[in-house]
Amino acid sequence: MATTKYIRRKTRKVPIFERIMALLALLNFTLVLFNITYVTLRDFYFDYIPSLIKIYDPIKGIIPNRDTKKYLDSFEELKTKINEDPESVAVKEQLKYLRELSIDMINQNPFEVANKSGSLEKIKNRMRDKIRNPEDSAKESFRTFWSVEYLTENRWIEKRDWFEAEIVPLIAKNYYRGIGESGGLTDYFSIIDFPFIIIFGLEFLGRTFSISRRYPSVNWLEAMLWRWYDIFLLLPFLQFLRIIPVTIRLNDAQIINLETIRAQASRGFLASIAQELTEVVIMQVINQVQKDVKNGELAKRIFSSQDRTYIDLNNINEIEAIASKLVQITVCKVIPEVQSDLEALIRYSVEKIVAESPTFQRFQQIPGVENLANQLSERLVKELSNIATEVPQNAYETVKAAMADPEGTKLSEQLVQHFSKSLSKELQEEQTLEELQSLVSAFLEEVKVNYVMGMSEEDVEKILEETRQLQLRANKY
Numbered sequence: 400m401a402t403t404k405y406i407r408r409k410t411r412k413v414p415i416f417e418r419i420m421a422l423l424a425l426l427n428f429t430l431v432l433f434n435i436t437y438v439t440l441r442d443f444y445f446d447y448i449p450s451l452i453k454i455y456d457p458i459k460g461i462i463p464n465r466d467t468k469k470y471l472d473s474f475e476e477l478k479t480k481i482n483e484d485p486e487s488v489a490v491k492e493q494l495k496y497l498r499e500l501s502i503d504m505i506n507q508n509p510f511e512v513a514n515k516s517g518s519l520e521k522i523k524n525r526m527r528d529k530i531r532n533p534e535d536s537a538k539e540s541f542r543t544f545w546s547v548e549y550l551t552e553n554r555w556i557e558k559r560d561w562f563e564a565e566i567v568p569l570i571a572k573n574y575y576r577g578i579g580e581s582g583g584l585t586d587y588f589s590i591i592d593f594p595f596i597i598i599f600g601l602e603f604l605g606r607t608f609s610i611s612r613r614y615p616s617v618n619w620l621e622a623m624l625w626r627w628y629d630i631f632l633l634l635p636f637l638q639f640l641r642i643i644p645v646t647i648r649l650n651d652a653q654i655i656n657l658e659t660i661r662a663q664a665s666r667g668f669l670a671s672i673a674q675e676l677t678e679v680v681i682m683q684v685i686n687q688v689q690k691d692v693k694n695g696e697l698a699k700r701i702f703s704s705q706d707r708t709y710i711d712l713n714n715i716n717e718i719e720a721i722a723s724k725l726v727q728i729t730v731c732k733v734i735p736e737v738q739s740d741l742e743a744l745i746r747y748s749v750e751k752i753v754a755e756s757p758t759f760q761r762f763q764q765i766p767g768v769e770n771l772a773n774q775l776s777e778r779l780v781k782e783l784s785n786i787a788t789e790v791p792q793n794a795y796e797t798v799k800a801a802m803a804d805p806e807g808t809k810l811s812e813q814l815v816q817h818f819s820k821s822l823s824k825e826l827q828e829e830q831t832l833e834e835l836q837s838l839v840s841a842f843l844e845e846v847k848v849n850y851v852m853g854m855s856e857e858d859v860e861k862i863l864e865e866t867r868q869l870q871l872r873a874n875k876y
Contacts, residue, residue, distance in 0.1 A: 413652050420602060421645075421652035424632060427595040428645045431638045434458075434588045438576075445572050460577045460585025466509040467573040470500045474567070481555060494545045501541035510573050518569045525565050589635060599632040692840050 437444075437459060444451045456462070477493045484490065510519045523537035530540040530549075543549050550558065577585040603626065610622035617625070628644045631637070650657045 411653075417648075418652045418654065421648040421654055423595070423598065424641070424645045424648050427592070427599075427632070428641045430588075430591060431641060434586075434591075435639065441574075442572050446568075456574070458587050458591070460579070460587065461574045462577070464509050464513065464573045464575045466504065466507070467570045470497075470504060471567065471570055473497055473500060474562070478559065481550075485551070485555065491547055494547060494550070497545040498542050501545065502538055505538055505541075513574050513576065515573055518573060522566055522569050529561070529565075592635065592638075596633055596635065599629065603629050603633065689840050689844070 437455060438461075441452070441461075444455075473493065473496055477490070477497060480487065480490045480493055504519070505523065508516060508519055510516050526537050526540040526544065527535060530543045532539045532543070544558070544562075579585045603623075606629070607619060607622040607626055610625055611617050611619045614622075623630075628647055631640045632644050634640075646655075646657065649655045
C-alpha cells in the first residue's frame with residue numbers, strides 16, 4: 400500500500416469570532432479534563448506544584464484529615480520540645496502521645512476515606528524495615544521509634560530527617576473530602592464552568608437563530624438540530640463529551656487539520672466492509688439474473704417488446720445493431736481469416752468422398768482417364784474454395800455499393816431486421832432457449848465461485864488506493 404500523504408483542504412477565511420470561540424471551547428475542555436483528573440494526580444501536584452494544591456483543594460471540597468493532621472502537628476510539637484530540652488518530662492509525654500497516635504492510625508486507618516490505604520501500608524513497611532523486631536510488627540516498630548531510649552541512643556537529627564523524608568509526605572498527602580447534599584462528593588467546579596455555559600448558550604442561540612434566518616426553509620428548532628454537537632457544551636454532566644464540539648470547532652476554525660485522520664479512519668472502515676459489501680451486491684445481482692434466466696423472464700424482457708413499455712436511452716435498437724455487427728464481422732473478417740483452414744477442410748472432405756466413391760474408382764481403372772478423378776477432385780476443391788473466399792468479399796463490396804443509395808439502405812435495413820427476427824425466433828425455440836438458459840445460469844454460477852468468492856482484501860485495498868490517488872490529484876487543482 401502506498402504511503403499515506405498529507406491531504407490538503409480548501410482554505411477559507413475564518414472569522415476572528417469563530418477562532419475565539421473555538422479557543423474558548425478548548426480552554427473550557429482543558430479545565431474539564433483538569434478537574435476530572437485532579438484527584439488522581441493530586442499526589443503529583445503535591446510534590447511538584449504545592450501552590451496549586453492550596454488553590455484547587457477548596458474547589459474539590461478537600462480539607463486535611465483531622466487524624467493525620469493531628470499526628471503531624473504532634474510531631475512538629477515534639478521537634479520544638481526536643482530543641483528546648485531533650486530530656487524534659489514534656490518530651491517524654493509527647494513521645495508517649497505519638498506512640499498512642501501511631502497505634503490508633505494503624506487500627507483506625509484514616510487513609511481509607513480518601514481511598515489511600517496503600518499509603519498506610521507503605522508507612523508500615525518502611526517502619527518495619529527501619530526498626531526490625533521478632534514479631535515483624537509495625538506497631539512495635541512505632542513504639543521503639545517513639546521511645547526515649549531509641550532517640551537518646553541514636554542521633555535525633557538523623558532520625559528526624561529520615562521520618563520527614565520517608566513518612567511525613569505519605570501522611571501529609573492524606574485528606575478528607577466531604578459529601579454534598581446531593582449525596583455525591585463535594586465539587587464546586589460548577590462555579591468555574593457556569594460562566595462558560597452561559598457564553599456558549601448565548602452563542603448557540605445566536606448561531607441557530609442566524610441559520611434559521613439565512614435559510615427560510617429551516618426553522619429555529621431544525622437549526623438547533625443542525626448544531627446538535629454544541630449541546631454538549633451546555634450540559635453540566637457528561638462533560639467529557641465536550642471533546643466532540645471542541646474538535647469540530649477547532650477543525651472548522653482551521654486551528655487543527657483533521658482531514659488526514661478522517662481520511663485514514665474512513666479508509667480503514669471502507670477496507671473492512673468494502674469486500675463484504677461488494678460481494679453481497681454482486682451476489683444479489685447475479686442471483687437475480689440467474690433467477691430471471693431460469694424462469695425465462697430474461698428472455699421475455701429481451702425478445703417480447705409487445706405489451707410493455709420499453710425505455711430506450713439512446714434511440715438505438717441494440718439487438719439489430721448486434722446482429723448487424725455479427726453479420727459484418729462474420730462475412731468480412733472471420734471467413735477471410737479462416738480461408739486456408741476452410742480450403743484444407745474442403746480438400747479433405749472431397750478427397751475422402753472421391754476415395755470412397757465406386758464411380759471414381761472405376762474411372763481410375765479405364766486406360767487414359769485414370770487421372771480424371773484426381774483432376775475433377777482438384778477442380779472441385781478450387782471452385783469451392785473460390786466460392787468460400789470470393790463470395791464474402793464480393794458480398795461485402797456489393798453491400799457497400801448498395802448502401803450508397805436509399806433503396807440499398809432500405810434493403811440492407813430490411814435484411815438486418817429479418818435477420819434479427821429470425822435470430823430471435825431461433826433463440827426462442829424451446830430446446831434452444833432451455834439450453835442457453837442452462838449455459839448462462841452455469842456461467843453465472845462459475846462467476847460467483849471464481850470471482851465473487853475469490854475476491855481478496857488486496858483487491859479492495861488496491862481500489863481504495865486508486866481512489867485516494869484520484870482524490871490527491873483532484874486536490875492539486
